[in-house]
Amino acid sequence: MKRLIVIAILIFGFASPAMADHCRKDIRIIQAALQGQNNAKAEKLLTKGRKLHKAGKHDEAETALHQAMKMLGIKH
Known part of the structure; x- marks a missing residue:
């Protein structure tokens, strides 16, 4: 169980900066x-x-940014 929690924390830790860069x-x-x-x-x-x-x-x-992109005809 501890191993699963550590893996989840690591995945979230790496995903968060990637999401920020995507924004x-x-x-x-x-x-x-x-x-x-x-x-x-x-x-x-x-x-x-x-x-x-x-x-x-x-x-x-x-979500907000993708709505704006759709409105402007930008494919994502």
Whole structure:
């Protein structure tokens, strides 16, 4: 049982930085797509995604960022 807990902690420890990096990548892609566009809904989702990312809520941030990407026609 202890071994399983240690493995779970290690997996989560390695996954969290990867998720954070994924958020930053999506943010850059959305920012580039918004250049020269006026899409208030996508901008709101981008702002929401940034705030959630900074708060460490990467799953929620990804959801918001992926919605913005879909709105902008960006395949993920």
